[in-house]
Amino acid sequence: MFNMMDEVTRLLPDLAGLADVDLGPGASIDPGVILGYPSGRAGVSGPTRIGAGARLRAGTVIYAAVEIGDGFETGHHSIVREENRIGSHCTLWNNSTIDYGCVIGNHVRIHCNVYIAQFTTLEDDVFLAPGVTIANDPHPVCTKCMQGPTIRQGARIGVNVTLLPLITIGEHALVGAGSVVTGDVPAGMLVAGNPARVVGPVDSLECPFGIVIPYEHGVDVRHRPEWTTVAPLSRPVTRPSKSSR
Template sequence: MTYISRAAKILSSRVSADVVILGPTVIGEGTIVEPMVVIGHPVRAKLMKALGSDLGIDEYMDSISSGSQIGSNCIIRSGTVIYEDVVLGDNVETGHNVLIREGTRIGSGTRVGSGVIIDGETIIGSNVSIQSMVYIPRGTVIEDGVFLGPNVVITNDKYPPSRRLDGVRIRRGAVIGANSTLIAGIEIGENAVVAAGSVVTKDVPPNKVVMGVPARPVYDVDVFIRKRAEYEGSKAP
């Protein structure tokens, strides 16, 4: 499974030999790329044209890929597939079997857990924590310092399948609990908290905690912060 494009610029000595790196991809200094990783995978529209090409599939994919940019001191774990036109900042870390589709931008210090799918044309800020098995569709904007718990599902189609897609915006510092679902077009306010298992159908104001199906405000985030501090300070049973 080894193929490294001649057009790629690899500044790190920590890239496994067992990888596929396509097009004019740039990999920054100190970045670790584990075996079984693909970087620069071309989009479907380009791949369809391969049916009439005489080139081998690796050479063809390389010839049509726009490549991606991976910052310095990142960790790209095995099974990760990164499409073309993706930009990762410094110190970004992926878990195993992560898919990052084309046009995604991820800021420095962000961690992307195992099994996460980022479906392209998405903006994710710095120091975001995305836990395992989260789904992030096209048009989503996630600002700095957001926490997404395991199995969070974000949607972008309110009446599927439709021709109108509305992205979700999650403002700085928000916390989204495990197994929550965010419905297309909503905005989660700065420092807001969505309780685990909630279905959020309307905008969440800044500094509010919401929970339930559908989610409704229950108290200010100050109460959540106090409860968390008490929990952290309590003795384990």
């Protein structure tokens, strides 16, 4: 590990009090990446820790008080807000944002133009297709009841899906493109529509290319290294006040 403070200060010379950054070995970081960006929320600070083998592309911003495992990879202009815990071998592609206070497992793939609201949980092997939007507040802009969905292991969310607050997407479920999900989705089921309704078991779907088992629970096993389950956040997340942003 080495300290990235000098580099962060060089990128943002007008900002004082930047958090320390611990970066694992083997990282590849483009120019224009900002690490340890300070939170605008009162009382939120701490080091940013990123594991080995990170690949961070230009425009990536990772805030203070973030913990990320090994093999993290970003596209251009992706943002990780403060107080997030992210596992190993995750990807966050172009123009996507993980808002603060989320817990994300291992081998999670987040595609382009995705927004993940505060206090959302993504378990291991989850896949979010381009354009997924996750909400967390049933009474916008109330700060007392913010809670994003819980997406269980191996669930796959299709393009341009909207997930409303407080719901649970079951293990290995599949949400069809363009759906608006307003309630819980049972494990292993396909849902689609607005509002999304159960279509049937995922296992009953036929592949137009004739592939019988292309993935193991949504993960390409040809490129799946070993992993361990991500632990919960090591400290409480700072809940927003009326003055927080």
